[in-house]
Amino acid sequence: MRLQCESRGNTPRRCAAGYLALDHEGIETWLVQAIRTLPSPRDIGRIIVVAHGAAAALVRDGRLFAEPMDYEQGLDDVPMSSYDTARDAFIDTGSPALPQGLNLGRQLHALEHWLGPLPDDVDILPWPQYWAWLFSGVASAELTSLGCHTDLWNPRERTFSALAGRRGWDRRMAPIRAAWDALGPVTPAFAERAGLSPECQVFCGLHDSNAALQAALGQPELRDQDATVLSTGTWFIAMHSPAAGHRSQPPALDAQRDSLFNVDIHGRPIASARFMGGREAELAAGIFCYRETASMAPDELLSRLAVVMDKGQLALPGFVPGVGPFPKGPGQWLNRPDSPVDLRVATDLYLALVTDCILDQIDGKGQLLVEGRFGANPVFMAALASLRPDQGLFRSSAELDVAWGALNMITPGLPAPAPLEAVPATDLDLPGLARRWRERAGYGKLSA
Template identity: 30%
Template structure:
């Protein structure tokens, strides 16, 4: 008998992944691919949308014919800040513009001058000025620099919703894509921001549906639920929201470390906005207060330099464990030693300077300073007296110093690490499922581990 499965396409900037999950959310099949980037009309590298679309259909129809599996549902998790602009026949009109592409600063300044004050639009949309990383700015840029193309747009679809459209033919918008620092959504009025209406951009944005919506389709006699897609950060958060009943903060670590508080009510304050906080959105349209730290990037740059200075192997840092005596020695007469390369912080010195003779000591100093920045980011988005649960996933869960220091500095919180390599894919599967998750879900599926803070001797 064929196994019933949910199919998920999890599309990252580099890796394109396809998963099949059984009804207990266990992975039963996976497939990875990647594509060479192509160039847009300005020669800027961008996603090969045609190749992606061909691969999606090839994989889907191959599994559909399989003797082993019956696909009951399909959904899509992708990176954000990306639009596909389609004409009345559903064909893309432009390349999938890369969110790192720079646009004319005069155009951007003109936008904030027209809809000023900048701080207020940043606060109400939860989106600091970031060029095309605010995907709403892409629509404004297209309207004012490529009016002939803009006139032909029937719908602008966020990338997850475009992938859904490829299979369903039905254009929709949904909350998690609208809410990921797009500058489109006003978190106070719970509607598109007034600039969207003034520019007439609302006319090319399809109707908003719940992220849990699915469309019943018939493929070769097989009935399949087609999900409407979900933004990857919100998707990775979903298994926690569904299975943990008490308020918590999730810190998702990697190149960026993103601290997420899904229990924040209302828009950002002026202070939070000035401190660099942003909003994401839950699948029900509620805000998720977040702070970003370029943790993994800064760590990589600093460790490379330390390794050269101390003449140790580039992977030496991976095996260092927390040493209480070294920590105590450093904090006895603590001073900041590292000048950051990709982070700005008021405490950092004008240049990196330390007097340690051992790599281990300098490395402990580095981690103390980085974790202090992480703690500040967490405290910016959550009252750690009120919220006492902290989940950490991603690459830094394997860093002994990071976890021990974080649990010590936030010792009023219960810290747990999880291994969530399937995070966003699993979230996309859960989004279109009717089944309830219980508190044991993270333990079973995410290798949940508790951490106790060390005690000062």
């Protein structure tokens, strides 16, 4: 199997309606060009889309009625009291109240405030399914996107939330399809633009973290076992999947600490917790700190971990307010390192300490797999292995786990792109440090 990666920067823009929108036009132009430059685009037989879960496009009469909102759009000018009062209880949706537009229901509420009531013939398409519609012309929705802290889905009842029903959003949602459902061939217009065969099939698609979960559960070391997957990037998202056939009581999650229930491709609730790890690293240390140390050997970085610990150079949470296990922050340093190397190492240690907290929140047992860019971070991985010595910790050396997880659903038996790599613990007393750090951070109380 050959996987190829193309990328572009994320550049949200202010749309005509005045809100911050995802640059769907720029992405579309880039995507068409990227497909055309592949060695044999007409040989592509299947397309499945993976995208984040906190956006939707509103489509009417074959064109966009409302552009997909960027979830970092501020909603301070939108009266939210009626929405907050009408939200279903966390026990029903598993969806915590999140800031800005991180709850899709909040985005829909804001759009109705700005644009007026939605017409009856509008189709609401989750972000992955917007692209499936653009390629195929077939409107659809899907469970992993609906169950991703949207306020719109009740995973235990496997139906829309009461809020979605009262607001009429349930009947405007596009028909629900399975992530692996073939919607049909690409449209003739898109086939011509992208140089694709008119017989290329488009599949419904899914939420990115769930694609990572599917990739992990397809690995021999984790298949049919109690397993936890940590996806890392801008967001660090931990998801615990019980062993196949194992029925246990889900953990009691704390909505105030950004733990929630996602929904897997079969509609089952999956205990999850998260924080903005990539963003926290940028704020705590700065992008340039990571750029300056990017060429350092892993052993060089690891050799500084004991020094940082001995000097008490620790970051306290949390640098991004309103999310994660420490939503009230305020994010600060104890003995902030002066050198870029030690600052980077101390920041990686901080990320491991917070990750340890979110894994505890979801009772994340069994084998632990880290995927995404921080899986290649030697200090973060060694510290995490030392904090959780009773779990087997693996890193994925494949850069495209999310893509493989999605492809494996529509091409069963697809070989894994690379074997997993076991990560050993250090001999440093990270558990002892974690206990002291949690006490200092006030982990036992929300005033942290």
